[in-house]
Amino acid sequence: MKLITNIHQLLVTGEFLKPLAGKEMHELPYIENAFLAIEDGLIYEFGKMEDLHPLAVAEVIDATGQIVLPLWCDSHTHLVYAADREDEFVDRIKGLTYQEIAQKGGGILNSAKRLREMDIDTLYEDAAKRLESLIAMGTGAIEIKSGYGLTVSSERKMLEVIARLKENFDIPIKATLLAAHAIPELYKDRREDYIKLIVEEMIPAFAKANLCDFIDVFCESGYFTVAEMETILTEGKKHGLQPKVHVNQFNSIGGIAKAVEHKAVSVDHLEELTEADIIALQNGTTIPVALPGCSFFLGIPYTLARKLIDAGLPLAIATDYNPGSSPSGNMNFIVSQACVNLRLTPQEAIAAATINGAFAMGIATETGSITKQKKANIMITQPLNSFNAIPYRFGNPQIDKIMINGEFI
Ligand SMILES: N=CN[C@@H](CCC(=O)O)C(=O)O
Numbered sequence: 001m002k003l004i005t006n007i008h009q010l011l012v013t014g015e016f017l018k019p020l021a022g023k024e025m026h027e028l029p030y031i032e033n034a035f036l037a038i039e040d041g042l043i044y045e046f047g048k049m050e051d052l053h054p055l056a057v058a059e060v061i062d063a064t065g066q067i068v069l070p071l072w073c074d075s076h077t078h079l080v081y082a083a084d085r086e087d088e089f090v091d092r093i094k095g096l097t098y099q100e101i102a103q104k105g106g107g108i109l110n111s112a113k114r115l116r117e118m119d120i121d122t123l124y125e126d127a128a129k130r131l132e133s134l135i136a137m138g139t140g141a142i143e144i145k146s147g148y149g150l151t152v153s154s155e156r157k158m159l160e161v162i163a164r165l166k167e168n169f170d171i172p173i174k175a176t177l178l179a180a181h182a183i184p185e186l187y188k189d190r191r192e193d194y195i196k197l198i199v200e201e202m203i204p205a206f207a208k209a210n211l212c213d214f215i216d217v218f219c220e221s222g223y224f225t226v227a228e229m230e231t232i233l234t235e236g237k238k239h240g241l242q243p244k245v246h247v248n249q250f251n252s253i254g255g256i257a258k259a260v261e262h263k264a265v266s267v268d269h270l271e272e273l274t275e276a277d278i279i280a281l282q283n284g285t286t287i288p289v290a291l292p293g294c295s296f297f298l299g300i301p302y303t304l305a306r307k308l309i310d311a312g313l314p315l316a317i318a319t320d321y322n323p324g325s326s327p328s329g330n331m332n333f334i335v336s337q338a339c340v341n342l343r344l345t346p347q348e349a350i351a352a353a354t355i356n357g358a359f360a361m362g363i364a365t366e367t368g369s370i371t372k373q374k375k376a377n378i379m380i381t382q383p384l385n386s387f388n389a390i391p392y393r394f395g396n397p398q399i400d401k402i403m404i405n406g407e408f409i
């Protein structure tokens with residue numbers, strides 16, 4: 001057994017049967033001057049130092065002045081991709097919009113072209129390198145989408161890369177089929193045939209091969225309509241894939257209400273939000289996910305996260321790591337951004353990046369909090385005055401140690 005003692009603040013402690021919502025997010029449970037015992041890769045016990053009783057301990061780690069919290073749960077990424085798109089970044093600096101770049105063949109179609117040309121081993125090696133660097137920055141669970149293939153074989157290739165990551169990495173990884181990310185060039189005048197391809201070929205085959213856990217659609221003007229989203233989600237659910245969807249990035253077109261009706265696990269982006277969208281969320285169990293890295297990088301509005309939490313809703317935050325709209329997977333920066341640009345308190349931001357992120361990818365029974373029998377996937381910060389310093393000291397490396405399944409890496 002490993003025992004961490006004298007922990008200045010131990011965050012996200014207790015049992016969580018549903019995501020923290022509304023005021024609960026700011027009331028994030030934590031223990032001051034705490035201990036944490038770990039056995040067989042799992043959290044064995046925790047509590048106040050004064051309640052520590054004799055345990056059969058093999059290794060003691062003194063964490064005086066340090067903060068211990070669950071590793072970040074990044075519930076929305078596009079980690080598998082073939083190439084960066086920094087030319088588009090420069091085009092945007094010069095004044096083109098994300099949508100204008102997409103219309104002239106850049107954007108998702110550009111990534112799809114590059115991915116189709118890349119062999120699976122290189123694609124895997126690049127993704128594995130990215131994932132290693134994210135883990136070193138405190139990410140301990142991740143969702144990864146397909147969506148840069150847009151053909152049966154290339155979507156499969158992406159999902160197979162994710163399956164290999166699942167095999168070779170010790171952290172929870174969830175795969176999402178996002179074949180409905182953009183209409184491929186070949187189908188631009190017969191989009192219904194592409195929807196048919198997704199529904200009749202991709203979903204049944206990939207679900208049968210156990211290559212994906214969730215189904216996603218980019219529901220947005222110029223991409224997929226609400227009706228098309230519904231067709232795809234309905235078929236996905238028939239094959240056991242729960243929806244997690246891209247909605248309201250640039251326009252509110254009614255996707256949120258329909259996703260809630262389809263019992264989506266999460267609706268992600270929400271840079272544009274109407275009162276009707278908020279009411280729809282209040283009437284369901286779908287978790288809203290904000291992606292502040294995308295707002296930062298594209299210069300689009302930030303999700304009105306304050307409004308969502310003040311309406312009593314839960315919120316998760318994620319990186320949206322991808323080469324087009326958010327080329328960073330650093331959750332520490334996202335947590336700082338959530339405070340600065342979404343106006344979340346540090347407690348709310350930490351809740352959104354840990355336990356709520358775990359709920360947003362359906363893995364909250366195994367990770368995302370300091371709970372007995374959950375995975376010992378934790379970080380120990382450098383000495384800090386309080387957890388407020390975690391988002392406050394933005395961009396500064398402040399993790400001392402990372403533990404995955406009870407082992408320091
Ligand atoms: N908006 C849709 N998909 C990604 C961006 C994809 C890309 O530009 O490559 C996102 O979540 O932001």
Ligand SMILES: [Zn+2]
Nearest residue numbers: 076078246320
């Ligand atoms: Zn995305």
